[in-house]
Amino acid sequence: MTAMRQLLPLCLAVMSLLSFEGVARGNDVWADIGRQFEPSQLTSLNLGNTEIPVISHPADAVLSRGVAMMLVDNGYQGLTLSAALQLARRMNEWGWHTRIVVLPLSIAHPEPVNASIASSSASQLQSWVNYEGSQEQLRALLKALFEQSNSVHGLKVLITQGMTATQYLALSKNAEVPVPDSLVTIAPYWPEQKVNQEISDMLANTEYPVLDLRLTRMNHWESQTARPRQLAAKRALKLHYRQRTVQDNGLPVASLDGFSSPLSNWLSKEIYGWIRYLGW
Numbered sequence: 001m002t003a004m005r006q007l008l009p010l011c012l013a014v015m016s017l018l019s020f021e022g023v024a025r026g027n028d029v030w031a032d033i034g035r036q037f038e039p040s041q042l043t044s045l046n047l048g049n050t051e052i053p054v055i056s057h058p059a060d061a062v063l064s065r066g067v068a069m070m071l072v073d074n075g076y077q078g079l080t081l082s083a084a085l086q087l088a089r090r091m092n093e094w095g096w097h098t099r100i101v102v103l104p105l106s107i108a109h110p111e112p113v114n115a116s117i118a119s120s121s122a123s124q125l126q127s128w129v130n131y132e133g134s135q136e137q138l139r140a141l142l143k144a145l146f147e148q149s150n151s152v153h154g155l156k157v158l159i160t161q162g163m164t165a166t167q168y169l170a171l172s173k174n175a176e177v178p179v180p181d182s183l184v185t186i187a188p189y190w191p192e193q194k195v196n197q198e199i200s201d202m203l204a205n206t207e208y209p210v211l212d213l214r215l216t217r218m219n220h221w222e223s224q225t226a227r228p229r230q231l232a233a234k235r236a237l238k239l240h241y242r243q244r245t246v247q248d249n250g251l252p253v254a255s256l257d258g259f260s261s262p263l264s265n266w267l268s269k270e271i272y273g274w275i276r277y278l279g280w
Contacts, residue, residue: 066154
């Protein structure tokens with residue numbers, strides 16, 4: 001039972017990513033976004049024959065600090081779309097333009113996803129995730145997103161989590177994607193031992209400031225590298241690095257504006273403190 005509880009978050013993340021294997025067969029998630037938001041709130045990225053909506057909000061302050069780009073997994077854990085929208089509102093108040101993208105990742109999976117995933121072993125999950133294959137689409141998306149964000153003067157902050165954060169670290173290590181003025185990683189991991197062990201060194205050797213946030217309820221893959229990530233940054237004498245643990249109980253709470261995500265509240269506090277530390 002304990003093993004099943006540890007595996008469940010990973011199953012949910014993989015099922016979420018696998019849902020984007022149907023990019024060529026239909027864009028249900030993006031269509032939903034198009035229906036939920038006003039046209040004035042959306043811009044788009046054109047990747048070949050695919051148009052990806054970007055939820056865009058301008059800064060509330062007269063003097064803009066720059067743009068914060070958020071890459072959101074279409075899942076039920078961590079930085080969900082709902083949490084990202086709440087975080088974006090906070091950053092708009094601080095003078096940041098925001099761009100939110102729900103990520104389409106190409107994941108190799110030989111069979112349709114079904115309930116049997118929940119009872120599969122971690123080794124099977126590893127074989128389903130195509131590490132290198134999923135990078136091509138992410139590379140193109142990031143280049144388009146940074147190019148679009150160049151229209152905003154000021155600094156660039158990239159916020160990404162989980163498997164996507166790991167992919168970004170790998171791509172930026174090889175100078176295959178643009179780099180931000182600061183990166184915020186939320187519980188980076190990869191469900192394959194060799195790749196997962198490389199995260200610490202990839203993060204430590206980045207040339208930009210990194211806020212490395214842990215989630216209390218992510219999975220054992222992320223937990224395996226939490227301490228090594230911190231130690232690798234110290235050994236590399238990385239100048240601007242901070243690791244913090246963020247509480248994530250996954251339950252919304254009532255507020256004056258309706259329901260708010262505790263995670264978005266924690267994230268906003270940590271990111272605000274990080275930005276102040278950097279002198280922005």
